[in-house]
Amino acid sequence: MKYYKRNETRKVNVGGVIIGGGSPITVQSMVNTDKGDWKAAVRQIKELENAGCEIVRISLPDIQTAQDISKIKKRIKIPLVADIHFDYRIAIEAIKQGIDKLRLNPGNIGAKENISAVVEEAKKAHIPIRIGLNAGSLKSIRKINDNFLRAKELVKAAMDNVKIFERHKFYDIVVSLKSSNISITAEAYKIFASKRNYPLHLGITESGSLFSGNIKSAAGLGIMLYDGLGDTIRVSLTANPVEEVKAGYCLLQALGLRNSGIEIISCPTCSRCQVDLINMVCQTEEALSKMKRLKNLSKPIKIAMMGCVVNGPGEAKDADFGIAGTKDGGLLFENGEIIGKVKPKNWVKTILSMISRYQNS
Numbered sequence: 001m002k003y004y005k006r007n008e009t010r011k012v013n014v015g016g017v018i019i020g021g022g023s024p025i026t027v028q029s030m031v032n033t034d035k036g037d038w039k040a041a042v043r044q045i046k047e048l049e050n051a052g053c054e055i056v057r058i059s060l061p062d063i064q065t066a067q068d069i070s071k072i073k074k075r076i077k078i079p080l081v082a083d084i085h086f087d088y089r090i091a092i093e094a095i096k097q098g099i100d101k102l103r104l105n106p107g108n109i110g111a112k113e114n115i116s117a118v119v120e121e122a123k124k125a126h127i128p129i130r131i132g133l134n135a136g137s138l139k140s141i142r143k144i145n146d147n148f149l150r151a152k153e154l155v156k157a158a159m160d161n162v163k164i165f166e167r168h169k170f171y172d173i174v175v176s177l178k179s180s181n182i183s184i185t186a187e188a189y190k191i192f193a194s195k196r197n198y199p200l201h202l203g204i205t206e207s208g209s210l211f212s213g214n215i216k217s218a219a220g221l222g223i224m225l226y227d228g229l230g231d232t233i234r235v236s237l238t239a240n241p242v243e244e245v246k247a248g249y250c251l252l253q254a255l256g257l258r259n260s261g262i263e264i265i266s267c268p269t270c271s272r273c274q275v276d277l278i279n280m281v282c283q284t285e286e287a288l289s290k291m292k293r294l295k296n297l298s299k300p301i302k303i304a305m306m307g308c309v310v311n312g313p314g315e316a317k318d319a320d321f322g323i324a325g326t327k328d329g330g331l332l333f334e335n336g337e338i339i340g341k342v343k344p345k346n347w348v349k350t351i352l353s354m355i356s357r358y359q360n361s
């Protein structure tokens with residue numbers, strides 16, 4: 001949206017998906033299937049693809065898991081990122097296997113020579129690397145009590161690595177500065193953005209369960225995105241990774257930064273509501289989540305599902321179409337005009353059939 005001034009960053013190509021340089025903010029997630037079960041990883045990545053995930057990351061705890069990368073890559077459509085900790089040789093094997101991007105955690109990858117070795121191989125393979133700082137694995141940060149100083153320490157660690165990369169004339173860099181504390185994270189990204197223009201991968205790490213993690217991520221990422229920071233996001237949840245993708249789009253859509261398809265405007269209900277709106281909205285969302293990504297939509301759709309005629313007609317008129325509850329059902333609106341009446345049992349069916357019309361138009 002025009003009212004956000006996006007921070008200007010370099011473009012980085014991750015297996016054909018562009019991060020940064022004003023490209024749409026991409027939504028990422030991460031595989032959580034059992035180590036070594038590459039077939040399960042492929043199955044999960046396909047579910048993530050269907051949910052709209054644009055870049056997916058996989059943890060490679062050892063060389064054997066890195067050797068499965070080419071098998072996974074052959075069977076999926078979206079770019080695959082290798083998450084590497086402790087052993088730089090796994091990164092080098094992942095590059096050999098055709099990985100699209102690496103995420104290195106400089107807090108635990110060891111000597112600078114190890115980082116240099118990976119950077120040189122990535123350069124030859126033309127793949128980017130995310131310098132993925134995580135406050136939890138940075139020893140120097142634990143001694144500091146002040147959040148601002150902690151943020152500065154995170155940035156310092158990132159910059160130490162950025163400089164190693166730059167000494168190799170390697171600029172296909174993405175940076176993340178994650179912490180489970182919102183103010184440290186937001187401050188660290190802000191400081192980093194004042195120093196370099198590498199694209200930023202945003203996240204609030206270890207943010208929690210589906211409910212609390214979504215709220216914490218929305219608060220944290222919301223602050224940074226509103227400030228114009230961020231080129232790609234991952235909403236970290238202790239939940240099915242598909243939920244991370246849904247949450248990512250929902251968050252970007254709420255901020256007007258991505259139009260992922262369908263936005264439902266629904267009221268909180270009150271004693272005036274004479275239909276079972278809560279259930280109807282849940283059923284509609286459930287049905288929508290099962291529809292293969294609504295890719296055929298020529299433009300985003302705004303749908304209003306409102307409990308009564310107090311705010312209902314206004315919201316329904318403002319939407320592409322919608323229903324506002326009445327005592328015997330609801331009034332169906334499209335483009336601001338009443339086009340019919342709908343019985344309560346037919347609300348969900350009507351909304352879905354209207355969506356199909358837009359899909360095919």
Ligand code: SF4
Binds near residue numbers: 269270271273308310
């Ligand atoms: S639209 Fe009607 S039912 Fe919904 S919250 Fe407002 S007054 Fe209550």
